[in-house]
Amino acid sequence: MKNKPTKAKEIIPKPKASFFEKIELDKSADTHWYKWVWILTAVSLIVRLTNIQVLSFWVDEYVHVIRSRDFINGVGPLFTDDNNGILYTFILVPLHFVFGVNEFTSRLPSAILGAGSIVLIFLIAQKLYNGRVGFIAAFLHTFSLYLVYWSRLARNYAIFEFFYLFLIFALIQFESSRSSVEPTTQKTSLKWGILSAVAFLATLLSHQLVVFVFFILLIYLAFIGIKHGLNTRKWTSTKALAGSFGLLVSLLLLTPTFATISKPIFQILLPEKIANWIILDWTRIGQLWREKPFEAWDIYFGMFSFDYGFLWVMGLLGLLFSIKYAPKAALRLGLLVGVPFLLMSFFFREPALPRYYIFVYPFHLILTAFGLYFVGNLIANLLSIQQKNVRIFTLILPCLLVLAFIPYKDMWQLLSGQKTSGFIVNKKISHWSFTNWKDPALWVKSHIKPTDLVFSTVPYATDYYLGIKNSTLFRQKQYNTSTNKYEQLAPVNDSLHANSSDDFYKTLSKNPHVWVLGDYYLYNAMTDIEVRDLLFKNFIFHADASSDGSVQVFEFDPLGKGLPQEQMTVIELGKNDDLVVTQPMMMDMPQEATQIDFKARIRAKGVDGSREAIVYLNEKVAGYVPVNTSGDFQYMQISIPHQVVIRGNNILRIGYNKPQVNEKYKGFLITDFQILN
Structure with missing residues (x-):
């Protein structure tokens, strides 16, 4: 029988792996990342501590600082009616007791815990993906302007972020240990269950x-x-x-x-405040949906779209890629980001402030890290980079992209310590406007007498920096968060208050030497116009007390220095980059003013440029205050064109435009503005 020739066995080539099959989430080589994460943590701590003591305490920081100081001195309780963030106050007490109360020691816990969050974000990202994604997430956290800023303040936001991250990590570990079939996991599960409970308590005491x-x-x-x-x-x-x-x-x-x-x-x-916040006010929510449906959404979206610019798109891609390649991570991170983001944007809307996103943002960064890692793999595949170099490429490219999108101008302004008042970073990162209380307080401290009465728009600040305990609030209204309206403070039968113009007048009639220190609250809805006019016309204004004009110092001393001369108002602009235009002032104008031009008489000092001091009427340029380089006050006239005037109420503003010439007097000062003929 003739043998049939055997046909060579066909070798079917193995299909080439597509890019999407090359994404590596292997965790076998993850241990070597820890040393690099600790290096990032050290860098992060240095960044957060750089010039951390420069800024004066802001209003909310005194909640922890003053309470800790008074508790140590035995003159105040640790618990009050508002104990939100009380854990931060607990931490401050031993620090203040050993090292003293100052800006550095008060902000140090925030910096340490903010840097510590880098380790936690790495551990979570490593658990959900791998060490490489964890390192990229830690790198993002290290140089985030938003997270750096909020971990440089004596407030409970960095501590809240830290313990919330620890809570989520503990819950993930608890779930993993519960689903494991290993016999030793029962003790591990119990350990992570207990740690989850402890972490929840610490987080609750933080926010x-x-x-x-x-x-x-x-x-x-x-x-x-x-x-x-x-x-x-x-x-x-x-x-x-x-x-x-x-x-x-x-x-x-x-x-x-x-x-x-x-x-x-x-x-x-x-507590009432927390209960009222948790229980939704559907009448108010309906009103907000009708009037400002996306206001809160815009605030939170504006924050993370500014922090790293367009890299937020990588977070969206990271979520989409995770759905296919790490579905459990996609579910967890999708809920950790999406649930609070949507609830705070459309339901729990008030107050809506960038800082409230701090417990959500780290998970947003983890998704961004995976998006960058995935895109890095895609580019490496398209460029046919050798496999041994892919790991290096997918690490270097994301880090370079992160460095390219850091808002360096704002970061430098924050870390350099050169700016001591106003908005230290972009408003999308923080709505806080800082005030330099240190310089004015030092000036007043050298002039004040023990029997003098001190008023302040922020009594905590003057008490702290003057070293006193009896400064009195200089405001006439307060904002009611329940009704969302400004309400008049009740009159007081006491000679030490300024709750109304009558109260303030009585105070001046019974106290021969009074000081008023006012920041921006002096010019907003908290201060009545009548009281402010009484202040301007009876108090000597000390322009040299504040280097940047963020706090104005007024002194009432009729028996000694007398009353101010020719001071009907106080308009000080240009000392600070954020103080360049006044609040609207109302002027009632007759019909004749809409038909013929008229004159305005202005008493000014320090106008160095021909277009430095601008007069606006109804948001239109009405004229410029003439140059005054005499070094003293002068009366000057400007012509107001009738075309910018309307009958009845007109809106007057004074603005500052930095002149081209060198300023002998930084900014300018106006103490009188009169309409002639």
Whole structure:
């Protein structure tokens, strides 16, 4: 029998792996990243501590600083009616006791915990993806202007971020240990369960925003349960029922019915402010949806789109890529970012401030890190980079992109310490406007007498920097957060108050020597016009007390220095880059003023340029104050064109435009503005 020739066996070539199959999430070589993360942490701490003591304390910082100081001195309680962030105050007490009360020691815990969050963000990203993604996330955290800024202040935001990250890491570890089949995991599970409880308590003592974790857990439970029910078709199983319960409760929490039923209960169990914040006011929410539907959304989106610019797109890509290649990470991070972001944007809307995103932003950065890592792999594949060099490329490229998008101007302004008042960083990062209380306080301290009466728009600041305990509030209105309206302070039958013009007048009639220190609150809705006029016409203004004009110092000394001469107002502009235009002032004009030009008489000092001092009428340029280089006050006239005038109320503003010539007097000062003929 003739053998048939055998056909050579065909070798089917192995199909080339697509790029999407090359994404490596191997964790086997993750241990060597720890030393680099600790280096980043050290760099981060140096960045956060650089010139941390330069800025004067801001209003909210005194909540912790003064309470700690008074508790140490035995003159005040540690707990008051507002204990939000009390854990930060606890930490300050031993620090202040050993090292003293100052800006550095008060802000040091924030800097340390802010830097410590870098380790936690790495651990979470490593757990969800791998060490390489964790390092990129840590790198993003290290140089984030937003996170650097909020970890340089004596407030409870960096500490809240730290313990919230620790809480989430502990919960992830707890879930992982519960799902493991290893016999030794029972003790591990118990350990992480206890740590989760401790972390939750620490987070709760840091900020009330931790309540959002319940929404996240309920919705996570719903996803897991519904997925289990769909896969097994066993809708009566424990997981499926738990998921249904989570979905039902999470929806119920956002209904008007729940608000009505639970409000009395929460008001008994929780402090009034926290209870009122947790229980949604649907009337107010409806009003905001109609009037400003995306106001809160714009604030939070504006923050993270400014911090690293267009890199926020990488966060979105990171979420999309995770859905395919790390679905569990996508679910966890999607909820950790999406739930609080949407709830704060459309439900828990007031107050809406950039700082409240601090517990969400680290998870946003983890998604951004994975997006950068994924895109780095894509580019490496397109460029056919050798496999041994891919790991280096996918690390260097993301870090270079991060460095390219840092807002260096704002970062330098923050770290250099050259700017001591106004907005230290972009308003999208923080709405806080700082005031330089140190210089004016030192000036007043050298002139004040023990019997003098001191008023201040921020009494905490004057008490701290003057070393006194009896400065009195100089405001006539307060903002009611419940009604969202300004309310008049009640009159006081006391000669030491300025709650109204009558109160202030009585104070001046019974006290021969009075000081008033005022920051921007002196010119906003908190201060009555009548009281401010009384201040201008009876108090000597000390322009030399403040180098940047952020705090104005007034002295009432009729028996000694006398009353001010020719001082009907005080308009000081140009000393500070943020103080360049006045608040609107109203002027009632007759019909004749709309038909013929007229003159204005101005008493000014320090006008060095021909277009430095601008007069606006109804938001139009009405004229420029003439140059005055005499070094003293002069009366000058300008012509106001009738075309910018309307009958009745007109809006007057004075503006500052930095002159081309060198200024002999930084900015200018106006003490009288009169309409002639």
